[in-house]
Amino acid sequence: MNKEKVGKFYDVVWTKYIPEYEDSEKHWKIFYSADEIKNKTVLDAGCGTGIFSIIFANNGAAKVTGIDISEGSLNTAQNLKKKFALENVEFLKEDMLHLPFPDENFDIVWAWGTVHHTTDPFQAINELIRVLKKEGSLLLAVYTRTRLxxxxxxxxxxxxxxxxxxxxxxxxxxxxxxxxxxxxxxxxxxxxxxxxxxxxxxxxxFVPIRHYYRPSEIQGFLESKGFQIEKFLPASGRFNSTSNFIFKALKK
Ligand SMILES: C[S@@+](CC[C@H](N)C(=O)[O-])C[C@H]1O[C@@H](n2cnc3c(N)ncnc32)[C@H](O)[C@@H]1O
Structure with missing residues (x-):
């Protein structure tokens, strides 16, 4: 199972779907305030059609880089950027398992519902950690493993x-x-x-790759990498769905 299959899947399924701006922003504000992101550089890893990149860019981030492997989703994201007339956001076709950025490059790394669709979620998280600056903020939303x-x-x-x-x-x-x-x-x-x-x-x-974790596994991994957990939302995703849990963590 490879990343091309995942990219192609998202080219077919979600390419045109853009979650509502206001509600997504309301949810985003649970994690970040405009003050926290003012003049910061942001990586939106697995940006899909780009709504969160746009929200960061619209709320004062210095520069937002949205990356994804789905070309179709990235095209929609580019159109969204035009619609919002934003200069401080770019969308690139890149694989989060092998990011083309130097170490400690971003102030904030946001990965909403994405690492669990890669062939190796912990390699993905390691890559996200690598490109995050010290004292930088990492946001991960990950599928919850339950008994069902x-x-x-x-x-x-x-x-x-x-x-x-x-x-x-x-x-x-x-x-x-x-x-x-x-x-x-x-x-x-x-x-x-x-x-x-x-x-x-x-x-x-039908999504080709889906991994699930218990919050304790992700927390343990982040803490072993020297992160301090700042926020944890159990089983409460962007849409109040119970499929994801979320960690916001500070790189020490
Ligand atoms: C469920 S969507 C989430 C999109 C977006 N984060 C959002 O919340 O609207 C998962 C996204 O991860 C992307 N993805 C999966 N594997 C990837 C990889 N290795 N590198 C970059 N993006 C990847 C998919 O193409 C898809 O757009």
Whole structure:
């Protein structure tokens, strides 16, 4: 399983989807204030269609670099940059496992929902740590491993072996069955407006690489690298979903 497959997957599934600005910014403010990022350099690792890069850039960061391996997502991000008429943000096609930046280059490294889609999440985190300055801030949102994760993985590992051309149809059929269950959650997930359930299902069950962790594993890893945990949100993702946990940590 290689990164090209992941890039191609995100070229198909999320290329046009941009989460709502206001709600994403509201969520972003749980972690950073404009004062904290003023004149800072930011890496948005696995930026996707770029909403968080734009939010950092719009809130006073000196320069934001969004990187991703999905060309389609990066095209959408470039258009978003034009729409917001921002000069202090750039989008580059790069692999977070092998970043082309020198050591201790960024003040803030933000990786929302991305390291767990790489072939080697801990190598990815090591790369993010390498390019982060001392006293810099690292933000990681990572899929939570629960006692039920194995059920999700049985379904994903079964569905992923069906012919690719049937994936959209399977997702649509599953969406019909799952919509009553998801309805309740989607009502709370305002920033997911405009996103179709069948696309969510594609992301749940057809994404080529998905790793899951317990918060203690990520915390232990960060602390072993000399990080001080500043904030921890258990099972509370950008959209109040229970699939991610988040660490904000300071590099000592
Ligand atoms: C779930 S999306 C999250 C996008 C964005 N961070 C957000 O929150 O809107 C995961 C992103 O990680 C990217 N990705 C996966 N592996 C990557 C890698 N090795 N290097 C860079 N980006 C990667 C995918 O292409 C995809 O855009």
């Amino acid at each position: 994760t194995f059920i999700h993985e049985i379904i994903r590992n079964t569905l992923i072996h069906t012919p690719k051309k049937t994936w959209k149809l399977i997702s649509k059929i599953l969406a019909v069955f799952l919509s009553p269950v998801v309805f309740f959650f989607k009502k709370r997930e305002k920033s997911r407006k405009g996103e179709k359930l069948e696309e969510l299902i594609m992301d749940w069950y």
